[in-house]
Amino acid sequence: MDSTQASQWLVRIFATQELEIDCPTSADSLPQFVDLIVRGLDASRLLPRVWLHIQQCPNCCDLFECLQDVVILADRADLPRPDFSALFRD
Numbered sequence: 001m002d003s004t005q006a007s008q009w010l011v012r013i014f015a016t017q018e019l020e021i022d023c024p025t026s027a028d029s030l031p032q033f034v035d036l037i038v039r040g041l042d043a044s045r046l047l048p049r050v051w052l053h054i055q056q057c058p059n060c061c062d063l064f065e066c067l068q069d070v071v072i073l074a075d076r077a078d079l080p081r082p083d084f085s086a087l088f089r090d
């Protein structure tokens with residue numbers, strides 16, 4: 001490996017580390033990430049760190065898919081809504 005290759009290699013390592021986040025950080029941003037997707041925005045470009053983490057972490061990917069399903073269902077109003085007025089009837 002010559003010095004040019006070595007420096008390119010280092011640049012790649014630092015670029016990866018800059019984008020890496022841990023699971024709690026990813027989980028904190030997932031609702032925002034899903035919200036962007038549901039609104040038809042390019043979430044992978046707007047939140048690249050979260051996107052990258054989901055690609056690499058099966059746990060967070062599962063969480064992301066569940067959250068996305070729930071948000072899409074809630075948007076379609078397919079989920080039963082609680083009837084709060086029943087609580088105040090005598």
Ligand SMILES: [Zn+2]
Nearest residue numbers: 023026057060
């Ligand atoms: Zn994770």
